[in-house]
Amino acid sequence: MDDLLLAPVDLALLAELQRDMHATNQNMGERLHLSASQVSRRIQRLEAMGLxxxxxxxLDPTLLGLNVRAFTYVTLARHGGEEGEAFERAVGGIPEILDCYSISGGADYMLQIVAASLADLSEVVLKPLTRLPGVSNIQSSIALQRIKSSTALPLTQLSRPRTVTRRARLVQRES
Structure with missing residues (x-):
């Protein structure tokens, strides 16, 4: 019994939290036909599961003056080894890099970067990355207009009960 069941009400609760994290347990309970204490217990369980x-x-980056968003693809000369580790450490220390993914295809990594200006993007982020040992190519695309941006996961497609394995929860907590 290494799996835990996610009931439809759990998915509905997660959707409510994604929509409005400030909603009270009472308000969420009314929408989900649960008591406030049931909502509280379910949230605690979902937190303990690592979900x-x-x-x-x-925050709105434009209102804060972060008007440039770039998607940058980085290719390393050699895969694995110290170059990859050094690159990943460097990326972790640059706050303008919002996301870094190891990817398949023509590049090794994809970064999402925000900056106040193109000059800042170049000076603060791209120049330090090009100087890292092992970086052989950097290619950036600048976003012209945001059409859609969401942090909400598509839970509606998960309408039937789901299981979350303990192994998945452990991997989630380690990352």
Whole structure:
């Protein structure tokens, strides 16, 4: 019995939390036909399972002056080894890099970067990355207009009960 069942009400609760994290347990309970204490217990269980990783405020980058968003593809000369580790450490220390993915295809990594200007993008992020040992190619695309941006996972497609394995939860907590 290494699996835990996610009931449809759990998925509905996760959807409510994604929609409005500030909603009270009472309000969520009314929408989900649960008591506030049931909502509280279910949220605690979902947190303990590792399904809820954090509660954050989503800020508007444009209002904060971060007007440039770039998607940057990085290719290393050699795969694995110290170059990859050094690159990943460097990326972890650059706050303008919002996301870094190891990817398949023509590049090794894809980064999502925000900056105040193109000059800042170049000076603060791209120049330091090009100087890292093992980096052989960097190609960036600048976003012209945001059409859709979401942090909400598509839970509606998970309408039937799901299981979450303990192994998946452990991997989730380690990352």
């Amino acid at each position: 809820i990783q954090a509660y954050v405020a989503l």
